[in-house]
Amino acid sequence: MNESVEVGRNAPVDSNPPVALITGITGQDGSYLTELLLEQGYAVHGAVRRTSSLERSRLAHLYANKDLYNQRLFLHYADLDDPTTLRRVLTRVAPREIYHLAGQSHVGLSFEIPETTCEFTAMGTLRLLEILRDLPRQPRFFHAASSEIFGRPEESPQSEKTPMAPVSPYACAKAFATQMVRIYRDAHGLFAVNGILYNHESPRRGENFVTKKICRTAAAIKAGQESVLKLGDTNARRDWGHARDYVRGMWLALQHDQPDDYVFATGVLHSVQDILEHAFSALGLKWQEHVVIDPQFLRPSEPMFLVGDNRKAREALGWQPTVAFGELIEEMTLAELARLEARPEQSLA
Known part of the structure; x- marks a missing residue:
């Protein structure tokens, strides 16, 4: 496993297909998004934690496909608390699009490990944004935000304009990351998008949900x-939907002419x-x-x-849930x- 991932360092930087990089590629959303991007003709690079085991992951079927792995799918060791390695990977890969899906994503667990949750979910996002500021060719950036940022909202359904009021460490970390994405979009001109994702499930969902x-x-x-x-x-x-629908929304958000925030929900x-x-x-x-x-x-x-109120995603992106x-x-x-x-x-x- 370790030697196979390291081979990803030899991936070509310049290629004709559009290039995307996914953090959290071994997760539920990452695996579905990888399949979607490969179907769209992308070369897909993934940031993999050193503790990940691909043979038992949601990427196992792609990892075992020799026509894909190290041909159009490349994996690199990079952790969100290691900005040097992140910068090196981003500089070498030079992606056109980045999908930032990684982080501690379990709400209940965040009460037990609040510092770890904030380190990876909040500060990990900020580190990525800082690196993107300095790249000579800035990629389009998608951040997987969460409906949990709204906490106990006073309005229902919630839209992109609903005030954030988090009630868990996870939600607080996501609220920080979401607001930082908005700041870097407005202050530094990044093509940075928040996808405010409501609960989305699939057969690939983690065991602790x-x-x-x-x-x-x-x-x-x-x-x-x-x-x-x-x-x-x-x-x-x-508000529960299917992960396949939600990763399609992620992709559509980065194909739009202007960066913005979108609620992805069934309503x-x-x-x-x-x-x-x-x-x-x-x-x-x-x-x-x-x-x-x-x-x-x-x-x-x-x-x-x-x-969630998904009208903006429907009208601007043509997105809607199908399952x-x-x-x-x-x-x-x-x-x-x-x-x-x-x-x-x-x-x-």
């Missing part, structure tokens, strides 16, 4: 590996309870027979009524069941 937990445990119950699903507040409501609220019902129904199970409410999963501070909520949860649940059936020896432990 409630959508994934529900779909995965429901599949394990169906497979006879588990019998109980423990959850916190099932009345919590969010529809659903509850954790709705996820339960769709996931268990997709497997022919009754959720009432398996779900237990456990207070340890309650968050210290829960944002309310986070639902319905029920279809999303069913896709995630059936993917988990297929994974368990393919590897029956693998349990949730």
Whole structure:
């Protein structure tokens, strides 16, 4: 793995295809965005943490494709707390577009590791912006902001003009990064875009998110590996969409004539309870027979009524969500069941 990633240093700097660089390329959004950009004819470079393992990552199918890896897909070691390496990679790759998706992205976990969250999510973004200021050819820059910056908003739905009022360390770090992107756009003339992303899921979602937990445990119950699903507040409501739709919005935002901020959301609220019902129904199970409410999963501070107004993205970019909520949860649940059936020896432990 390590030697393969290092080969990315030998990637050609100048090439005919448009060149993009993605931070957080091994994550859910990074993997879908990589696929989209490759389909669009890009050469894609990714910044990879030294602790990443590609063989087990969401990029494994691309990493194993010798017609892509080190041909049109290149990976480089670079951490957000290492500006020297970041600068070196950016100078050598000279991307036309940068998609900044990396950072500590779990809201609940941010209460346990607030300093780490702010270091990578807030300061990591600022370091990137500072590097971009000095590049001779400044790329277009997309920052993955979050609906969590709105906290407990007084207006619903929220738009690009809704005041930020974060209620978690993660949200506070994202609010800082979002505002810095606006400052560098206005003060330094960068083509810098904030995509204010509402919750978006897929079968590639991380294990510590409630959508994934529900779909995965429901599949394990169906497979006879588990019998109980423990959850916190099932009345919590969010605006959930599909990650494939949201990365398409990222790309469209950087193709526009002018940089701006955009809300990417479905505009529809659903509850954790709705996820339960769709996931268990997709497997022919009754959720009432398996779900237990456990207070340890309650968050210290829960944002309310986070639902996005996507009119600006629709009108300016021609973007709209294409996957319905029920279809999303069913896709995630059936993917988990297929994974368990393919590897029956693998349990949730």
